Amino acid sequence: MLNLLKSLSRTQKRNILIAIDTGLIPAALLFAFSLNLSTQTAWDSFVTYLPVLPYMLVVAVALSLWLCISTSTLNDYDTGSIGRTGVFSCLLAMTSTLLTAAANMPLPLSTQITFGISFFVFSIMSRAILLQVVLALYRKGTDRCRVLIYGAGTTGMQLVSALRSHEQIEPVAFVDDNQALQGVSVLRLPVYSPVRIAEIVAEGRIDRVLLAIPSQSHPKQMQIARRLQKMGLEVQTLPSFSQLIGEEALVDKLTPVNARNFLGRDEVMTPQDGGGEAYVGRRVLISGAGGSIGSELSRQVLEYHPKKIVLYELSELALYQIHQELTQLAEGSDIEIVPLLGSVTDARQVRRVLADHEIEVVLHAAAYKHVPLVEYNPLAGLANNALGTQTLVTEAAEAGVERFMLISSDKAVRPTNMMGASKRLAELVVQDIANRVAAPKGLKFSIVRFGNVLGSSGSVVPLFQEQLRRGGPLTVTHRDVSRFFMTVQEAVNLVLRAGSMAKGGEVFVLDMGKPVKIEQLARQVIESAGFTVRDVHNPDGDIEIEFTGLRPGEKMTEELTLSGTQVGTGHKKIFFTNEEGLSEIEVASAMRSLRHALAASDEAAARATVKRWVEGYSAPKETAGENREFIAPVS
Structure with missing residues (x-):
């Protein structure tokens, strides 16, 4: 029965409703006659009415189609549909009055009014009953x-x-x-x-x-x-x-619609049944704790039951929000949550925090990551990402911190933008400290590098969803641009596992799967919201995708390693790569030149320093001073 119901076309369903309405007309007439006359007289009056009835049915079908009575679905039979049924009933009563008068068989006005009211009630009841029957069939035929x-x-x-x-x-x-x-x-x-x-x-x-x-x-x-x-x-x-x-x-x-729906592959989430010894009962400092990566690091570290979590964050609002959330999540446990406002560039404050809280693990996620903004503000980006990392990792090594993990980016590999170059300088500093200072002390300092995080602040999916809410268009820089993607939960899960298996000095690389075309991602966002893409193949679509051109410093594709080689670890999604760093003297020279450029507020000198010391760096054709047009990010 359910299969038969599903096989009916819209026209067939309309015809069924018309047939029901026409069948209700004689029933309503007989009911009206019986209320106003005796049983025998009512039947005789109905028989006398029969010559007029075919004309009534023809008019009823025409009125039903005109008023769209039969085209309303049962689910959508609302107040407006009931109102149209009332108009339909009044018109039928008037038609009956005119036809009986023309046929010289006038009926009392009370009978005609009773007929109209009876038809109105019967029509509404029939649809209510029919809806319940249909729903019962669906409920019986499908798993709810x-x-x-x-x-x-x-x-x-x-x-x-x-x-x-x-x-x-x-x-x-x-x-x-x-x-x-x-x-x-x-x-x-x-x-x-x-x-x-x-x-x-x-x-x-x-x-x-x-x-x-x-x-x-x-x-x-x-x-x-x-x-x-x-x-x-x-x-x-x-x-x-x-x-x-x-x-x-x-x-x-x-x-x-969650960002992870656009991943295009299965999310890798390792059960937290291994690697927890690096965090259980430890005092953990998370820099940039209020950011997308830092906040998720805080949540997942909390599940390992550390002794203390120090949330180190420059933004007051971001720190307040993550502190409130973690305090509620840690309710009932003996985990101490400490919110600290501060910058990783402040050496005296960093030194005091590490000492006062006896930090044993540092997860360094504080960074400016927005490619166009750092390109337009290179000195601020280099100060925070490169010099801030140097300050934190140097003080961590001096304080005897057991583990230090730098959260890096695929944009640090042969960078074409200042954000990627600043992250590569941060990597070089950590490699130097890890091999020269930390390793002799038995400390484990390492780096983990991965691609774009779906749903993070400033990333492409929230941007597309906001553009969609405004009615489009969705902006993509180039038709062929592609990126590696992970969800923030997946990335942080693997970062913590990599940190637990670190021996010191490694550059870990996460398996990001295959790169995803940004145009295809935009299409998914549009279609997941129930809209269609407007293009040359579908000019009547809802939302257009607009190609704006690559921005200064943006690549068509990203890489995860400089050498192109990845060595397996004990985890199928975590690898490490062997990459040559700079010597102690070279790192010191690079950082000294960078500090001089920042002190003089000299962008040209800062870019020259980056070009000299960052392998594969190629400056964009248009610098921040030459092109100030802002286009929303792909990263």
């Missing part, structure tokens, strides 16, 4: 996803109302922190306490939990989601009620 709604407020109730008529999702119950709601029924669904979730999931065969608590803070929602995910549940979050427009929009927003 049973969901638990976390939050019995306005958003939760609106969600349940939307899901009542959904073919594949069945709301089972609510859970809510509000004790006043617990134990009562909302929209015929029971409301339970969150402490009973495990019991409800087992008894109700729950497949998924929908978080309908937009008023809660993001850290609180994350905390709830993590707890539910640890129970093996799939968790999805809804936006605020004010963002939901109509039933269809509400159901569509059940599945948020």
Whole structure:
């Protein structure tokens, strides 16, 4: 039966509704006659009416098509459709009055009014019954996803109302922190306490939990989601009620578009059952803790139960946000979370922090990473990325820090932009300190290098989604430009594993899979939002992709190694590469020249220093002073 229902075309479904409406006309007439006359007289009056009935049916079909009564789907039969049915019923009553008068068989006006009201009621009832029959067939013929709604407020109730008529999702119950709601029924669904979730999931065969608590803070929602995910549940979050427009929009927003959906391969997430000895019970400092990489490092290090996490961050807002989140996540544990405002370029402060907190592990993620911005502000980029790294790694070695891991970038390999060059200088400094100072002391200083992080601040997916919200176009620099991509969770997971297996002096490289074309990524973002791409092949599409041209310092493709060789480690996704660095004298000369250039605010001298000491560096054809046009990033 379900297969037959699915095979019906729109025209066939329309014809069925027309047939039902025409069949209701004689039923409504007979009902009207029976209310106004005796049973025998009612039947006689109906027989007398029969010559007029064919004309009534023809007019009814015409009116139904004109008013679009039969073209409205059962799911969309709303207030507007009911209003059109009322107009239809009035017109039918007027038509009946005119036809009976023309046929010289006038009926009482009360009978005609009763006929119109009866048809209106019968028509609405028929559609309500038909909708329930169709839904019952779908429910019986398909496996429905049973969901638990976390939050019995306005958003939760609106969600349940939307899901009542959904073919594949069945709301089972609510859970809510509000004790006043617990134990009562909302929209015929029971409301339970969150402490009973495990019991409800087992008894109700729950497949998924929908978080309908937009008023809660993001850290609180994350905390709830993590707890539910640890129970093996799939968790999805809804936006605020004010963002939901109509039933269809509400159901569509059940599945948020996450950056990892655009990865194009399986995400590599190693279970945290190995490598934790490098962080368990240790005092860990994370520089740049409020950034995309730094904040995820903080979250994942927290799961290894260190003794202390020092969050070192220059941005007050970013530090506040990650500190609030980690404090909630660490609630109930003895892990100490210390938020410190400061810059890695301040040697005296770095020295004091390392000593006061007896730091044993440093994860260095503080950096300016936005390619165009660093290209336009080369002195600031070099000061933070290169000299800041020199300050931190030198002080860490002097303080006897056991492990130091520099988070680097694929843009450091034969860089064509100042951001990549500054990161390569940072690598050279760490290599020098690792081999010359750290290794003799038994300290393990190393580098990990990987490509673009999906969903990080300033990266391409959030940019595309913002451009999509504005109606497009989505800007791509070149049709053939491609990049390596990882999710932030995947990258950080592998960074921590690499840090745990470091012996000292290595340049670790993460397996990024195959490079992804940015144009294809833009198409995925457009199509995942339910739109179509407007191009020469589809001029009537929704969103256009605009090619803006490569920016100064931007490559068509990125590389992960200078030598082109990768040596395997104990992990299939982590390799290390043998790359020659600079001597102690060369590193000292490079850093001294760089400091002189920064002190004199001399961009030309800074670029000359970079060109001399960074292997493969080629300056862009247009410098920051020659071209100030800003185009959104691909990295």
